[in-house]
Amino acid sequence: MPAVKERSPFVEAYESFDKSLGSQGEAVKRLRREGLEVFEEIGLPSKRQEEWRKTNVAALGSTSFRRASGGTSGLTPEKIRPFLLPDCIDLVFVNGRFSAELSRPGALPEGVFAGSLADAMARHADLVEPLLGHYADGKHPFVALNTAHIEDGAFIHVPRGVAVEKTIHLLFLGTTEGGEAVVSYPRNLFVAGQSSQLTVVESYCGFGDERYFHCPVTEIVGEANSVLDHYRLGQESLGAYHVATQKIHLERDTNFFTHSINHGGALVRNDIQAMLDGEGIHCTLNGLYLARGAQHVDHQMRVDHAKPNCHSYELFKGILEDRARAVFNGRIYVHQDAQKTDAKQSNRNLLLSKDALVHSNPQLEIFADDVRCTHGSTTGHLDDEAVFYLRSRGIGEEAARSLLTYSFAGEVLDEIRLEAVRKDLEEFLFTRLPKGNIVRQAV
Amino acid sequence: MLKIRNLHARVDDKEILKGIDLDVGLGEVHAVMGPNGSGKSTLAQVLAGREDYEVTAGEVEFGGEDLLEMPPEDRAREGIFMAFQYPVEIPGVSNTYFLKAALNAIRKHQGLEEMDAIDFLKLVRAKMKLVNMDEALLNRPVNDGFSGGEKKRNEIFHMAVLEPRLAVLDETDSGLDIDALKIVSEGVNTMRSADRSFVVITHYQRILNYIEPDFVHVLVDGRIARSGGKDLALELEDKGYAWLDPKTAGTAAAAVMA
Numbered sequence: 001m002p003a004v005k006e007r008s009p010f011v012e013a014y015e016s017f018d019k020s021l022g023s024q025g026e027a028v029k030r031l032r033r034e035g036l037e038v039f040e041e042i043g044l045p046s047k048r049q050e051e052w053r054k055t056n057v058a059a060l061g062s063t064s065f066r067r068a069s070g071g072t073s074g075l076t077p078e079k080i081r082p083f084l085l086p087d088c089i090d091l092v093f094v095n096g097r098f099s100a101e102l103s104r105p106g107a108l109p110e111g112v113f114a115g116s117l118a119d120a121m122a123r124h125a126d127l128v129e130p131l132l133g134h135y136a137d138g139k140h141p142f143v144a145l146n147t148a149h150i151e152d153g154a155f156i157h158v159p160r161g162v163a164v165e166k167t168i169h170l171l172f173l174g175t176t177e178g179g180e181a182v183v184s185y186p187r188n189l190f191v192a193g194q195s196s197q198l199t200v201v202e203s204y205c206g207f208g209d210e211r212y213f214h215c216p217v218t219e220i221v222g223e224a225n226s227v228l229d230h231y232r233l234g235q236e237s238l239g240a241y242h243v244a245t246q247k248i249h250l251e252r253d254t255n256f257f258t259h260s261i262n263h264g265g266a267l268v269r270n271d272i273q274a275m276l277d278g279e280g281i282h283c284t285l286n287g288l289y290l291a292r293g294a295q296h297v298d299h300q301m302r303v304d305h306a307k308p309n310c311h312s313y314e315l316f317k318g319i320l321e322d323r324a325r326a327v328f329n330g331r332i333y334v335h336q337d338a339q340k341t342d343a344k345q346s347n348r349n350l351l352l353s354k355d356a357l358v359h360s361n362p363q364l365e366i367f368a369d370d371v372r373c374t375h376g377s378t379t380g381h382l383d384d385e386a387v388f389y390l391r392s393r394g395i396g397e398e399a400a401r402s403l404l405t406y407s408f409a410g411e412v413l414d415e416i417r418l419e420a421v422r423k424d425l426e427e428f429l430f431t432r433l434p435k436g437n438i439v440r441q442a443v
Numbered sequence: 444m445l446k447i448r449n450l451h452a453r454v455d456d457k458e459i460l461k462g463i464d465l466d467v468g469l470g471e472v473h474a475v476m477g478p479n480g481s482g483k484s485t486l487a488q489v490l491a492g493r494e495d496y497e498v499t500a501g502e503v504e505f506g507g508e509d510l511l512e513m514p515p516e517d518r519a520r521e522g523i524f525m526a527f528q529y530p531v532e533i534p535g536v537s538n539t540y541f542l543k544a545a546l547n548a549i550r551k552h553q554g555l556e557e558m559d560a561i562d563f564l565k566l567v568r569a570k571m572k573l574v575n576m577d578e579a580l581l582n583r584p585v586n587d588g589f590s591g592g593e594k595k596r597n598e599i600f601h602m603a604v605l606e607p608r609l610a611v612l613d614e615t616d617s618g619l620d621i622d623a624l625k626i627v628s629e630g631v632n633t634m635r636s637a638d639r640s641f642v643v644i645t646h647y648q649r650i651l652n653y654i655e656p657d658f659v660h661v662l663v664d665g666r667i668a669r670s671g672g673k674d675l676a677l678e679l680e681d682k683g684y685a686w687l688d689p690k691t692a693g694t695a696a697a698a699v700m701a
Contacts, residue, residue: 403533
């Protein structure tokens with residue numbers, strides 16, 4: 001292990017953690033050690049690094065986060081009810097650890113596993129070990145940190161040809177322990193077997209302005225011809241740090257949709273990387289972020305077109321108020337072999353105040369010569385003409401602005417296929433927007 | 444009903460309205476014609492309350508109240524409707540539900556009970572026929588993806604549902620084919636009544652073949668250069684606007700204005 005000048009508090013905390021885990025398999029232990037070594041070497045990113053230039057995570061290093069000790073921190077089914085989704089199988093995790101007592105399991109088709117990663121590592125090591133840590137970029141500081149702390153999270157495995165009709169909702173609750181800020185590292189792996197079908201929602205939620213740090217990594221594997229509908233709902237507490245990585249690996253003819261919705265958290269960073277590693281893939285990556293106060297939300301996208309004849313669509317929209325900050329870095333990378341690529345990326349931001357700020361940077365890197373790629377970014381205020389149009393029909397100014405804000409979000413809303421998520425988001429907007437009752441009537 | 448006195452307005456530093464006087468009585472239809480840049484649309488926007496235009500002098504009284512003091516939504520609630528020259532597309536906001544919210548805002552202001560969904564739907568179906576609206580357009584977002592003609596028809600449809608006391612049509616006829624023009628005009632004619640007035644702003648005389656005005660005014664360079672009956676429109680159709688413009692017609696126009 002290389003010597004380090006200054007030991008990160010994250011590493012200090014590690015040692016006691018490592019000792020506490022006796023019984024897990026050698027493969028996972030090895031993975032953890034590798035993660036630790038990488039993290040010790042690279043440490044927390046600084047603003048000098050290009051992809052961290054606009055998001056300062058120094059506060060993470062200077063805050064003392066205790067490792068979550070487990071248990072449900074006094075959460076009751078009553079308290080978490082607002083976060084549950086109707087007609088779903090709800091699997092609940094508190095500070096990264098599965099809670100059977102808070103979960104609402106349901107019947108799954110034969111051969112499907114959906115539950116705790118810790119449980120899966122113990123009982124289905126053959127399914128987990130070959131894939132866990134195989135896709136996420138091990139050199140990413142927060143992936144390394146998470147990998148060093150692999151303990152629990154969600155594991156979903158859908159065998160070949162099986163369609164899971166019920167939506168699986170993974171609810172990750174962050175909370176303080178005895179008033180102390182804690183860090184947790186949920187580690188998730190979803191595998192959709194060949195020609196299978198799966199709808200999964202990851203929610204990250206917290207209460208009030210509690211301070212905690214959620215650092216999840218999710219690896220998603222879509223085997224050939226599978227259909228995956230994925231949602232990510234960021235509703236962290238307003239004091240929370242959330243630094244997440246999703247690595248999506250798609251094989252030929254997969255249909256993949258993901259929607260990342262975020263309105264929680266003090267600092268949110270979300271790296272979404274999709275590797276299109278087969279022909280005939282359709283991959284949609286959409287998102288909507290709302291930020292106000294001093295919230296900071298950063299999305300780093302990377303889509304790799306590695307094979308010919310694939311389509312990728314990205315639409316990310318942001319609504320910012322007060323002094324909120326947003327960062328969007330979109331990169332589409334078209335490899336030399338990826339002829340007939342059809343890639344579209346768009347990031348649009350609505351600023352509702354003078355002091356809100358967006359750094360948007362869509363990028364294309366194309367090494368094939370027969371492709372159709374477009375990217376665009378817009379940032380602007382509400383259209384005065386449109387506000388006037390609505391007011392001229394008798395709608396008050398505040399309601400007119402809210403209606404147009406809702407309308408701005410509508411493009412993303414309309415593409416959400418899972419009704420429970422769409423309705424939830426609509427309801428959130430009606431509550432959030434001034435004169436939301438008029439918006440509710442008018443849409 | 445509407446009294447405009449010495450109205451001056453500018454946008455940025457450019458003075459556009461340079462002293463308009465106009466009286467519109469109950470039940471009357473006034474056509475306001477004029478060449479490009481004469482201030483026709485500015486007049487409509489100022490009446491509807493567009494804040495980009497600064498009123499620098501003059502008064503506008505509507506139903507005995509100071510119109511210029513009111514924000515746009517209050518003007519609408521008091522019974523002014525402006526049909527936009529370029530109706531705005533609002534994706535994600537349903538044409539029907541939006542209209543219901545607008546109607547109820549107006550009714551509330553006027554001390555009337557809000558209309559429930561069933562009564563509103565009845566009203567909408569009745570008004571739809573008026574402008575030959577396709578039901579599909581009701582369920583779409585406001586003007587979203589509508590053709591030019593559909594947008595204009597939608598404006599008249601909004602007007603029909605909101606039943607204003609004064610409707611200002613800002614070049615609603617521009618760019619319409621003859622079928623759409625007839626539909627729009629019929630909509631207006633059906634709405635004509637003893638207690639509803641219209642200001643029809645137009646660049647072309649054509650619409651006045653279908654909507655017969657009580658008065659015609661010609662706006663040139665921010666002033667009403669001439670007022671008359673419906674025959675004035677025909678005269679303009681023959682001669683164009685140039686003879687009324689002091690810049691192009693020199694002393695002849697000066698004589699007319701005197």
